[in-house]
Amino acid sequence: MVAEIICVGTEILLGNIVNTNGAYLARACAGLGLSNFYQVTVGDNEERLSESIKTALSRADIIILSGGLGPTEDDLTKETAAKVCGKSLYLDEESKESIIAYFKKKGKEPTENNIKQAMIPEGAVILKNNNGTAPGVIIPYENKHIVLLPGPPIEMIPMFEESVVPYLRKLLPGVIVSQTVKVCSVGESLLETKIKDLIDSQTNPTIATYAKTGEVHVRVTAQAATESEANKLIKPVVNELKLRFGNNIYTTDENVTLEQAVVDLLEASELRISTVESCTGGMVASRLINVAGVSDIFKCGFVTYSNKAKRKLAGVKKSTIEKYTAVSEQTAKEMVSGPELGPKADVIVAVTGYAGPADTETEPKGLVYIACNVCGQIKVKEYHFSGSRQKIRESATTEALVLVRECVLDYFSEKTFG
Amino acid sequence: MVAEIICVGTEILLGNIVNTNGAYLARACAGLGLSNFYQVTVGDNEERLSESIKTALSRADIIILSGGLGPTEDDLTKETAAKVCGKSLYLDEESKESIIAYFKKKGKEPTENNIKQAMIPEGAVILKNNNGTAPGVIIPYENKHIVLLPGPPIEMIPMFEESVVPYLRKLLPGVIVSQTVKVCSVGESLLETKIKDLIDSQTNPTIATYAKTGEVHVRVTAQAATESEANKLIKPVVNELKLRFGNNIYTTDENVTLEQAVVDLLEASELRISTVESCTGGMVASRLINVAGVSDIFKCGFVTYSNKAKRKLAGVKKSTIEKYTAVSEQTAKEMVSGPELGPKADVIVAVTGYAGPADTETEPKGLVYIACNVCGQIKVKEYHFSGSRQKIRESATTEALVLVRECVLDYFSEKTFG
Numbered sequence: 001m002v003a004e005i006i007c008v009g010t011e012i013l014l015g016n017i018v019n020t021n022g023a024y025l026a027r028a029c030a031g032l033g034l035s036n037f038y039q040v041t042v043g044d045n046e047e048r049l050s051e052s053i054k055t056a057l058s059r060a061d062i063i064i065l066s067g068g069l070g071p072t073e074d075d076l077t078k079e080t081a082a083k084v085c086g087k088s089l090y091l092d093e094e095s096k097e098s099i100i101a102y103f104k105k106k107g108k109e110p111t112e113n114n115i116k117q118a119m120i121p122e123g124a125v126i127l128k129n130n131n132g133t134a135p136g137v138i139i140p141y142e143n144k145h146i147v148l149l150p151g152p153p154i155e156m157i158p159m160f161e162e163s164v165v166p167y168l169r170k171l172l173p174g175v176i177v178s179q180t181v182k183v184c185s186v187g188e189s190l191l192e193t194k195i196k197d198l199i200d201s202q203t204n205p206t207i208a209t210y211a212k213t214g215e216v217h218v219r220v221t222a223q224a225a226t227e228s229e230a231n232k233l234i235k236p237v238v239n240e241l242k243l244r245f246g247n248n249i250y251t252t253d254e255n256v257t258l259e260q261a262v263v264d265l266l267e268a269s270e271l272r273i274s275t276v277e278s279c280t281g282g283m284v285a286s287r288l289i290n291v292a293g294v295s296d297i298f299k300c301g302f303v304t305y306s307n308k309a310k311r312k313l314a315g316v317k318k319s320t321i322e323k324y325t326a327v328s329e330q331t332a333k334e335m336v337s338g339p340e341l342g343p344k345a346d347v348i349v350a351v352t353g354y355a356g357p358a359d360t361e362t363e364p365k366g367l368v369y370i371a372c373n374v375c376g377q378i379k380v381k382e383y384h385f386s387g388s389r390q391k392i393r394e395s396a397t398t399e400a401l402v403l404v405r406e407c408v409l410d411y412f413s414e415k416t417f418g
Numbered sequence: 419m420v421a422e423i424i425c426v427g428t429e430i431l432l433g434n435i436v437n438t439n440g441a442y443l444a445r446a447c448a449g450l451g452l453s454n455f456y457q458v459t460v461g462d463n464e465e466r467l468s469e470s471i472k473t474a475l476s477r478a479d480i481i482i483l484s485g486g487l488g489p490t491e492d493d494l495t496k497e498t499a500a501k502v503c504g505k506s507l508y509l510d511e512e513s514k515e516s517i518i519a520y521f522k523k524k525g526k527e528p529t530e531n532n533i534k535q536a537m538i539p540e541g542a543v544i545l546k547n548n549n550g551t552a553p554g555v556i557i558p559y560e561n562k563h564i565v566l567l568p569g570p571p572i573e574m575i576p577m578f579e580e581s582v583v584p585y586l587r588k589l590l591p592g593v594i595v596s597q598t599v600k601v602c603s604v605g606e607s608l609l610e611t612k613i614k615d616l617i618d619s620q621t622n623p624t625i626a627t628y629a630k631t632g633e634v635h636v637r638v639t640a641q642a643a644t645e646s647e648a649n650k651l652i653k654p655v656v657n658e659l660k661l662r663f664g665n666n667i668y669t670t671d672e673n674v675t676l677e678q679a680v681v682d683l684l685e686a687s688e689l690r691i692s693t694v695e696s697c698t699g700g701m702v703a704s705r706l707i708n709v710a711g712v713s714d715i716f717k718c719g720f721v722t723y724s725n726k727a728k729r730k731l732a733g734v735k736k737s738t739i740e741k742y743t744a745v746s747e748q749t750a751k752e753m754v755s756g757p758e759l760g761p762k763a764d765v766i767v768a769v770t771g772y773a774g775p776a777d778t779e780t781e782p783k784g785l786v787y788i789a790c791n792v793c794g795q796i797k798v799k800e801y802h803f804s805g806s807r808q809k810i811r812e813s814a815t816t817e818a819l820v821l822v823r824e825c826v827l828d829y830f831s832e833k834t835f836g
Contacts, residue, residue: 011628018438022459027433036431037466041457048455062448072610072627096693105784106802151628154809210435261698268685275700275721281707282693282700285721289699291805292775300727303693303703303719305712313718348622349552357710389710 001172003034004060006052008042008067008077009151021066021156028160032168033176033223034062044074053084053146062168063146067151069134071113075146078137083123087140089119095126095135102133127163131155138167143170177230178221180254182261183239184214184402191216194244198237205233213391214398215250215258247409259287262401265408266297266347273404274345275301276314276328276335278352279368283397299345304335314338314350325362327352329340329380332369335380348373349404353383355392368396372407377414379407419590420571421452422478424470426485427569428461428493436448439484439574446578450586451641471502471564480564480586485569488551489531496555496566500539503559509532513544515608517534520551541831542729545581549573549626556585562587594640595648597775598672599659600821609634612662616655623651629811633668633815665827680819681709683826684765691822692763693719694732694753696770697786701815717763722753732768740778743780745770747798750787754796766791767822768825771801773810786814790825795832797825 005025013017022039029036038057042052045416076286081088088349095118103110104206112131117134120126132155139146146356147164149156169175170200183191192199195218205222218241222233242249250261268272275285288294293339293351302313307326311317315338318329324330335350353368365389381403385395423443430437440457447454455477460470467486474481496718513536521528528551534550538544545554550573553745558566565582567574601609606629608804613636616626636659640651650675660667663799684691691705703719706712720731725744728734734749734758742748753768765805771786784805799821803813 010626012441013444013457014448015441015443016628018436018441020436023430023433023436026431032671037461037463038470039431039437044454045455052456070629071607101806105804108605111611113607113610130811149798154805158806203787204824209436236769250491274502278815279701279707280704281716282695282719285700285723286704286811287719288700289723289811290808291772295724298699298721298723300724300731301700301721302460303707303721305703305716306718307708309718317424355710369444390708393707 001034001062002060002062003036003062004056005036005039006030006049006065007039007041007055007151008044009041009050010074012041012067013033013043019385021151022092022154024157024418025064025066025160025307025410029064031176031178031219031221032165033167033172044068044076046080046214048309049077049080050084053081057141057146057405058145059083059101062147063144064149066149066156066331069117069119069136069148069150070093070113071133073113078119078254081139081146081148085121085139085146087121087123087139088351089121090117092120092126092135093116095120098128098135099133101291113271125167127159129155129159130162131158136163138164146339156323160244174223174225175230176221176225177227177234178219178254179234179252181218181220181238182251182256182258183218183241183245183248184250184258184398185248185406186216186245188216191218191245195241197301205237207237214402222327229329243389245418247406250405257290258398258401258405259290261289262405263288263294263403269408269412271342271346271408272297273347273349274299274300275400276348276350277301277303277306278310278335278350279355280351280393280397281305284349284400285399287397310335310352324338327363327367327369328355329371329382332371332380333378334374336371346375347404347408349400351396351400353396355389357389360398366392368392368399370400370403372400372403374407374411377407377411378404379410419444419480420478421447421454421480421482422474423447423454423457424467424474424481424483425457425459425569426462426483427459427468428492428551429460431461438828439571440573442484442571443484443578446583447482448594448596450583451592452586453592462486464494464498467495467498468553469637471499475502475564480589481562482563482565482567484567484581485533485537485653487554487566487568489529489535489551492601493535496537496539498747499557499564499566502575503539503564505539505557505558506628507539509533510538510544513538515645516546517551518555519769540660543585545577547573547577549576554581556582572821592641592643593645593648594639594641595645596637596655596672597650597652597670598666599638599656599675600669600676601634601663601666601758602635602668602676602816603666603824604634604663605719606634608661609636613659622657625655631812632820638789640656665824668823675708676816676819677705677825679708679824681715682711683823684715687826687830689719689764689826690762691713691767692717692765693818694768695719695721695775696723696728696753696768698769698815700812700819701721702769702818705815705819710826728753728770745772745785745787745788747787747800750789750798751796752787754791760817764793765822765826767818769814769818771803771809771810771814773814777808784819786810788814788818788821789823792825792829794823795829797821797828 124137224230224232336348356365359365542555640648707768754766774783777783
């Protein structure tokens with residue numbers, strides 16, 4: 001089956017935003033085994049949008065549109081798609097109630113424009129929006145399917161996963177099953193070299209790698225008549241990856257993030273963590289607190305961006321900063337070993353570095369030290385990141401989580417085997 | 419004049435890469451005053467590529483293609499475009515020499531495939547590639563212009579700026595200038611209602627709104643013969659927006675973020691800030707530290723996710739948490755008024771709330787209190803956010819920055835007029 005992706009939005013045509021929806025939907029279609037030959041971006045213009053939908057209907061089975069479901073006059077994707085299919089719109093009371101409830105929760109009243117979002121093309125399947133006001137819809141039309149999704153990724157992605165994937169799966173012959181193996185501490189090139197033989201000989205399952213900041217995800221995808229048959233094809237490949245990458249694999253579950261894996265490890269080890277952050281400025285703590293229910297193991301976090309804060313809150317000695325500077329192995333070490341101000345933690349992780357934008361001889365941009373203390377056992381590592389200030393901070397945050405994982409695993413392996 | 423952008427590459431159709439070339443070229447076209455109604459992505463397939471070029475020629479004056487100029491058999495953009503225009507290819511000796519020189523510099527020999535890159539459609543303008551081997555070309559065709567650029571951004575962008583911009587400028591009448599007005603504390607619907615008259619009567623300049631988490635950006639765009647004439651058209655509209663939204667406008671500079679505006683305000687006011695975060699877990703601190711050179715005004719940050727940390731680090735009374743819970747106006751207030759552990763700050767902002775995923779009667783998901791203390795003057799606000807855990811935390815982070823801005827402005831206006 002062939003899918004075509006149409007992203008609707010003048011802001012994409014003006015280049016004000018990068019079309020990440022297109023990439024997400026393309027990857028999702030590929031994951032479902034749908035072919036994708038064209039992606040089109042078009043503005044909020046009825047004539048051109050209508051033409052794009054008609055063209056897509058002439059060459060694809062499933063047309064996926066994102067954007068243009070908002071409350072304003074500009075937003076006309078739903079109206080245009082309905083017109084192309086010769087369907088009229090009706091007010092769906094349940095969607096209307098959802099919108100009113102959404103606003104009520106915020107202590108606000110919806111405007112008439114917002115209620116417009118509850119207008120649904122006849123015969124369409126309604127996709128609930130749990131993260132915004134615009135419901136999505138799927139219009140079945142002459143053996144084809146037009147899927148309309150909201151533009152904001154935070155609304156579009158969960159809606160696609162919760163409602164569109166199950167809908168499309170039913171249309172597809174056989175099943176496609178994927179499993180993701182998430183690897184940290186191994187770069188993409190090195191990883192690909194290490195599995196070149198597997199990639200070269202792939203047919204079913206296929207193997208694809210996706211580089212993320214500080215990690216690489218390896219997706220193993222099999223096509224088969226049933227889910228259990230597909231899983232049987234996937235299993236030996238995943239086992240082979242486990243053999244090759246060992247502890248560098250932090251999960252084989254698509255839904256488990258690095259921070260979730262770290263929190264799970266800390267919980268299982270009954271260790272509680274505190275963070276002391278300079279250049280990352282709270283990003284490590286924030287990643288850990290992404291995980292719901294982390295309060296049992298997250299003791300507290302300190303953002304010690306200034307030298308004074310490093311001294312007062314983390315107990316770094318003035319002489320250490322003077323002698324070695326704030327970005328040094330010694331300072332990082334003291335950041336995890338000073339007298340603690342907060343509730344006592346078993347694990348302390350600290351980050352100090354130069355995130356730029358300045359890059360000078362004395363303050364080389366991208367130089368970062370990360371220290372981790374697990375029950376008194378301290379490790380400090382030096383990193384050289386590149387990219388923008390934001391990118392360097394993100395890389396440092398990921399590596400801090402990777403280092404915590406590594407140090408906790410080391411601590412227990414030494415306790416057991418040392 | 420109308421431009422159409424065609425990005426060529428199977429890796430985009432598979433979602434393996436995000437199409438940043440599309441965004442770059444769209445922005446560049448908008449900057450040149452070219453209208454852009456369609457962006458198309460197509461794979462390295464002769465038939466579909468040919469169809470896409472023909473369609474683009476039927477509706478645009480300038481067709482810009484990126485990708486498919488590489489040395490491999492897959493790469494057929496140049497051959498296909500030449501075929502559509504009925505032009506044959508010849509070996510351009512100068513391009514061939516450039517390719518040989520490029521390889522020589524790297525201590526390598528070019529393959530025959532690389533020499534293929536020196537084949538140029540008859541009558542085309544050759545665009546030198548200073549960052550790779552594939553030259554770009556512009557094929558003039560029936561009063562239209564087909565621009566072929568390499569796919570890697572590192573080659574494409576400099577080539578566009580060095581060679582394509584001067585070529586296109588000669589074809590164009592006048593310039594396009596945009597200015598962005600960034601508004602906080604006003605939702606998109608309300609904002610649009612307030613400027614409906616301006617939007618309805620727009621011709622030149624045009625007005626477009628873009629909703630972001632907790633803010634709305636209004637872009638005013640004018641077309642004129644010269645930049646100063648365009649600016650003259652923009653100015654009265656921006657002034658009208660300033661009149662209508664007053665202090666809710668935090669900047670009229672596209673490059674200034676909310677956190678930058680807050681840091682600028684604190685610096686100008688000579689106020690130093692500390693953060694005390696529960697559900698946002700370091701995100702407010704992290705946003706502030708996005709701004710380079712913030713160490714002069716950022717004193718320190720505390721992540722007090724557990725009740726114990728709230729008591730020990732922020733001085734919240736045990737009885738307050740017991741009586742009112744950790745997510746309450748009273749707790750938020752104490753989080754910004756307790757004895758400070760770190761270096762003394764003038765401004766303290768605190769966030770406490772339920773980010774979910776659980777949503778219970780006693781812990782309603784999305785309920786957040788944000789408190790701000792400016793030199794002893796304290797304000798606490800109650801918020802009801804919706805969406806995922808991450809979305810709620812992002813919304814709370816933005817509103818915390820907005821509240822800091824509001825409280826600092828209040829403090830000075832009361833000092834001046836109170």
